[in-house]
Amino acid sequence: MTPAGDAVVRGVVAELPDEAALLAAARALRASGVTRIEAYTPYHVEELDEVIGAPRSRLAVLAAVGALGGGVGAYALQWLLDAYLYPIDAGGRPPHMVLPFVPITIEMAFLGAGLCVVAGVLWRAALVRLWAPVFEVPGFTSATRAGFWLAVDVRDPAIAAAREVLGAGAHDFGGQP
Amino acid sequence: MSKALVDRGDRGDRGDLGAFRDSLFARQKIVRLRLWWTAFLVAGALTLGLAALVAYTVATGIGVWGNTIPAAWAFGIINFVFWIGIGHAGTFISAILYLLEQKWRTSISRITETMTLFAVVQAGLFPLLHLGRPWFAYWLFPYPAAMGVYPQTKSALPWDAAAVTTYLLVSLLFWFLGLVPDFAALRDHAAPRWKQKTYGLLALGWRGSASGWRRWKVAYLMLAGIATPLVVSVHSIVASDFAIGNVTGWHSTLMPAFFVAGAIFGGFAMALILIIPVRVFFGLEDVITRRHLENCAKLMLVTGSVVAYGYLIEAFTSWYAGSPEERYLVTVSRPETVIWWVMIACNVVVPQLLWARAIRRRPRALFAIAMFVTVGMWAERYVIIVRSLERDFLPSTWGDYSPTWVDLGIFAGTFGFFAFLFLGALRLLPFIPVTELAEQEARG
Structure with missing residues (x-):
């Protein structure tokens, strides 16, 4: 069983303009060997679950x-x-x-x-914790409006490649492990 | 599926998801505050009246109601069945239509779910008060009693307690789970600090993460699946209260199916009574379109036809069974017969207007028809319950029933209490499921 809560607690996160850009970036991350990916979206993006290899809910x-x-x-x-x-x-x-x-x-x-x-x-889904480190990222509130965010765990072996994909606008959150 | 879930009007392009959501949230704010306050205060006054009459009933005793032998069940059960029936449309719309992927349901699902919850609250009052000593209501539930006396589940009444409690809890959870992403949006974008904090608590820390969404979607779907049989089972069980009782006119296998159809019929009527003013008051005519009203009307027509068929079969089996008591019920004219004719007029004759498309698309006409149906469905319960009890198998036990002013007052009071809760919800809750609509909008 996968751990409860989000797949990424500390890491690097970036906002993308729309769903298509989010999916493209997620595919690019996967292509460069990143595995510990999380996304924050205003609604459920089904294709994303496949792209980031999310397990089936049980x-x-x-x-x-x-x-x-x-x-x-x-x-x-x-x-x-x-x-x-x-x-x-x-x-x-x-x-x-x-x-x-x-x-x-x-x-x-x-x-x-x-x-x-x-x-x-x-x-x-860890819906009893009212706060998460990612909330501290500037502008993150857009995730519940129209913003599409993609995060990678700081412990991912391919984190350097991830930073490259996510670009200069990415923020670190949650501190170091 | 038509694309017109929401008429686009002049509110920007498809791509502008943020603006679409902002506009939907903004338009749920109450602009005509004076009108709202007036309605809220009237409803509040009626609620206080209800509380006073409940206190009077409890303090004096159940004798202040008109119930007496042979009609020991009267207003208490009529109103219980009436309100619980209204509670059916909400879960029908939100669960069954969700499983059937009827996307038009989205715009009206939250309002009708809210209606369901508040209607079940009204319904719950009646059996509780009808106990006579409501402070012993916990005797209905199994608990480690020192007396060694336990509820008998071979009688139908504990089935009711189980069914209604389950229905209320599952509907509440379903409604709340659906609200969580909208609460999160309000947490992040509502203005005053106290609102952010309140919605923040209610949002349970929702982040919109892919892991969260994936699990939320599965949970929502599964709750819809669980709520679906409950929609059918609650009123079936309520019908069993009658069907397993050996009373003329009750003891029939027709009851469960007939009750469920009637409940959805009456529930859609009440849904229309609420939706039609709400869409005008908030200027949501492009979100809750005429198509939504028309679909509700069509469902009323279908379930109304089942109800009409039920009346026919009820009369037929009474006649065909050849029992003089059953025949007496359907053939002998008494003062009660007037209410029977009201029922037929409101539930069978008036809904035939819904065959006309022009009427289905006319909100005022629909509102009027829905009013008739609501009256008719109440009359139906009166006929079922009182007519049978007044004329049992033995003429020596016959008696006549009439409600007292307390009965009438409590019934009126529940409308006030219902309106009070509903108006409060309009003020405080996102009654349009913005997140779900935005998702549909983004997918086109």
């Missing part, structure tokens, strides 16, 4: 775990309460009856999946 696994946990837990709880701890005759149904247990089992499976997905995205 939130679906978490969702499945949540759904299973929610469903099994809910069924078990219903059995425990209504068939074991407090078996009363409700509507002439036997204490343990599958059919009336189904609705809550399904609902809790969905709830478990939903909660796990949200917890998962908060954790994996």
